[in-house]
Amino acid sequence: MLFDRDGTLVHDVPYNGDPDRVRPVDGAREALDRLRAAGLRLGVVTNQSGLARGHFSAADLARVNARIDELLGPFDTWQICPHDDPADSDADAPGGPGGRAGCRCRKPAPGLVIDAARALGTVPGRCVVVGDIGRDMTAAGAAGAAGVLVPTPATRPEEIAAAPAVAGDLRGAADLILRRQRLVGPARATRRSRPRAVLVARPDSAGDVLVTGPAIRAVAAGADRVVMLCGPRGRAAAELLPGVDEIVEWSLPWIDPDPAAVDREQVGRLTDRLAATGVQEAVLFTSFHQSALPLALVLRMAGVARIAAISDDYPGSLLDVRHRVPLGIPEPERALSLAAAAGFALPPGDEPVLRLRTGPGAAGRPYVVVHPGSSVPARACPPVRCEQIVQALAGAGHRVLVTGGPGERELCARVAGTAGIDLGGRTALPDLVRIIAGAGALVVGNTGPAHIAAAVGTPVVSLFAPTVSFGQWGPYRVPWVRLGDATAPAGTPGPPPAR
Ligand SMILES: [Zn+2]
Numbered sequence: 001m002l003f004d005r006d007g008t009l010v011h012d013v014p015y016n017g018d019p020d021r022v023r024p025v026d027g028a029r030e031a032l033d034r035l036r037a038a039g040l041r042l043g044v045v046t047n048q049s050g051l052a053r054g055h056f057s058a059a060d061l062a063r064v065n066a067r068i069d070e071l072l073g074p075f076d077t078w079q080i081c082p083h084d085d086p087a088d089s090d091a092d093a094p095g096g097p098g099g100r101a102g103c104r105c106r107k108p109a110p111g112l113v114i115d116a117a118r119a120l121g122t123v124p125g126r127c128v129v130v131g132d133i134g135r136d137m138t139a140a141g142a143a144g145a146a147g148v149l150v151p152t153p154a155t156r157p158e159e160i161a162a163a164p165a166v167a168g169d170l171r172g173a174a175d176l177i178l179r180r181q182r183l184v185g186p187a188r189a190t191r192r193s194r195p196r197a198v199l200v201a202r203p204d205s206a207g208d209v210l211v212t213g214p215a216i217r218a219v220a221a222g223a224d225r226v227v228m229l230c231g232p233r234g235r236a237a238a239e240l241l242p243g244v245d246e247i248v249e250w251s252l253p254w255i256d257p258d259p260a261a262v263d264r265e266q267v268g269r270l271t272d273r274l275a276a277t278g279v280q281e282a283v284l285f286t287s288f289h290q291s292a293l294p295l296a297l298v299l300r301m302a303g304v305a306r307i308a309a310i311s312d313d314y315p316g317s318l319l320d321v322r323h324r325v326p327l328g329i330p331e332p333e334r335a336l337s338l339a340a341a342a343g344f345a346l347p348p349g350d351e352p353v354l355r356l357r358t359g360p361g362a363a364g365r366p367y368v369v370v371h372p373g374s375s376v377p378a379r380a381c382p383p384v385r386c387e388q389i390v391q392a393l394a395g396a397g398h399r400v401l402v403t404g405g406p407g408e409r410e411l412c413a414r415v416a417g418t419a420g421i422d423l424g425g426r427t428a429l430p431d432l433v434r435i436i437a438g439a440g441a442l443v444v445g446n447t448g449p450a451h452i453a454a455a456v457g458t459p460v461v462s463l464f465a466p467t468v469s470f471g472q473w474g475p476y477r478v479p480w481v482r483l484g485d486a487t488a489p490a491g492t493p494g495p496p497p498a499r
Contacts, residue, residue: 001035001177002079002116002145004107004131005046007152008170009072017056019067028072031170038178041120043077044068045112045129045139052084077119079112081105107131108138110479113145125353125477130173134159144459144479146330148173162486164471165328180329183337184352185345194222198344199274199282199304200244201229201295203255205375206237206429207448208331210455211476212285214352215335215344217243219283222344227277229295231256233375236429237448240356248273254294267298275302283342284309285335288327293318308342310334328469332476353477354455356433367399369439372415373408374447379465381445381484386415389443394419401435403427403449446473454478 006012011023032042044065050056056064065078085102105111110124117124129140130148133155140147141164149155149163150173160166167173198219202212209230220226220243227246230238235249250270253259260266282304284292292309296318299307308321315322323341325334336352339345346352370390374380381389393400402416404424412424427435436442436449437456444450445463453460459479464470466486474480 001040002043002045002113002127002129004129004133004136005044005068007132007154008130008136008150009044010068012152012154015050015053015055016064017050017060019063022064022067022071024068024071025170027169027171031174032072034174035177038181040177041076043079043116043120044075045079045107045116045136047081047106047112049082049084049106051082058082077116079105079116079119081107081112108135108142110139110143113139113143117143117145124479125351128177130167130170134162137163138481140164141480141482144477146477148176158485158487161466162470162482164474179326180333183325183329184333184340194224195281195306196223197225197227197277197279197281198223199227199229199277199279199299200285201282201292202234202238202285203229203231203250203252203295204287204290205231205233205448207375207451208287209234209237209241210354210356210448210451211331211473212335213241213243213354213356213455214332214346214350215283215285215339216241217350217355218336218339218344218346219243219342220245221347221350223281227279229274240429240433242355242357246277248277252295255290271298271301274299274304279304281306281342282308283339283344285338286310308338310338328471330474330476331472334472351477354451356452356455367401367439368393369401369403369436369442369444369449370415370420371403371442371444371447371449372411373404374445376447376467378467379446381463381465383411383414386443387417390415390417390420393443398440401439403432403435450475 003009009028011025013021035042048061051061083103083106085106113124113129117127124143124145127145128148129136129145130150132150132152137147137149148165148167150167150169151160167176200216200219202209225245226243227248228238228244229248231251232249238244238247253262282299284295286292292311293313293315296307296309306320309319310323310325311319321342323338325337332352370386372383372386390400400420402412402420402422404412406425409425412422416422433452436452436458439458441459441461442453443461445465450460454475457478460475462475462480462482463484464482466488
């Protein structure tokens with residue numbers, strides 16, 4: 001865990017060069033010691049432009065940091081940016097150019113986070129940055145680390161709205177991290193016998209299927225065979241998931257957004273199909289707004305002996321493992337926590353990142369992909385804005401590919417214009433995966449391809465509509481930048497284009 005210094009660990013005293021003026025924030029010592037006791041290593045990532053500006057000397061800075069170490073340490077690494085940034089006020093603005101004039105380390109640039117991870121012998125994806133302002137969260141995202149914002153009275157409301165996670169104080173931040181770690185920890189995943197065949201279900205969209213990937217790999221590690229039940233919209237993504245041995249595609253009328261009527265004959269056919277898979281167990285993955293119980297009932301009818309699911313609704317005897325998860329946990333960890341509760345953990349060495357049955361993309365990353373569509377229209381960026389993004393990228397010398405599904409040909413043609421290369425409707429999912437894997441970055445809203453990018457390690461420029469939690473649905477463990485107004489009410493158009 002990497003902590004910002006001023007305003008996070010200690011009260012902010014602008015350009016402080018005096019160790020006697022160091023005052024830890026309330027509860028800092030106790031929160032840090034709890035994290036150390038849990039086996040986490042701690043570091044500090046701090047901008048100290050006062051050095052370059054002559055507000056204090058290197059010796060003053062060393063004495064102040066030594067005092068902090070004495071009061072709150074020891075820290076396993078200190079990463080300090082001593083550089084000045086002439087564009088400081090610009091760089092702090094939401095959506096601002098971010099460190100354009102300066103070094104690679106001054107937050108919001110990701111250098112300090114990357115260097116801290118390296119110093120700790122790990123990768124940014126396994127780090128959490130805790131800070132009090134937006135640029136701490138931007139630096140975390142740009143490095144591919146998680147972020148927890150602990151606001152002070154100086155934190156702006158838009159910074160709070162855009163943060164992937166927010167805690168009231170350092171104690172709360174420690175609680176959040178320890179709870180997330182406990183939820184997916186292998187300690188929960190103990191069981192007596194190895195099942196021969198397990199059904200995993202994720203019956204909605206491609207993106208939902210992709211974020212469930214780590215949990216499905218956990219089940220696959222503990223079972224001889226994994227049968228996946230998916231919907232028609234998630235089928236192509238399910239085929240790309242490692243660990244899936246067999247796929248059953250079915251449109252479930254209690255999940256599908258355009259549902260067919262429920263009738264006895266259909267439910268009977270589904271029951272027979274599921275019974276024919278021969279599974280003894282099932283782990284039912286759902287989104288927070290879906291119910292696992294109708295499928296649990298069908299699986300009981302099909303003779304499945306052990307069923308696990310997340311359910312706030314009372315399940316009676318439908319579930320053997322009734323799991324509950326607080327809101328705001330990243331979706332891949334939410335699913336992993338259900339797998340763990342059912343007795344399945346990722347084997348050591350399998351990091352809980354998204355992953356596909358495909359190699360990495362071409363080296364060089366000579367182009368950028370803009371994906372203007374969205375599986376949920378309310379989440380899509382306005383086409384005119386996507387068009388401007390393509391023009392701006394092309395104007396800056398980038399090759400821009402525009403991608404979209406068969407229903408998005410017109411949208412893609414418009415967005416590509418003459419500046420971009422229009423691939424709308426011309427990519428089956430495996431092609432899209434290859435294209436995204438080879439890209440320098442993907443510009444996309446909150447929809448399936450964002451999770452493809454996370455799965456192939458391509459950085460995401462996220463045009464994330466604030467209809468659901470960014471911390472839960474944002475790109476997972478891959479470098480990201482979030483653009484747009486996180487305080488905008490859902491379903492209203494954004495401000496007119498700036499230019
Ligand atoms: Zn620097």
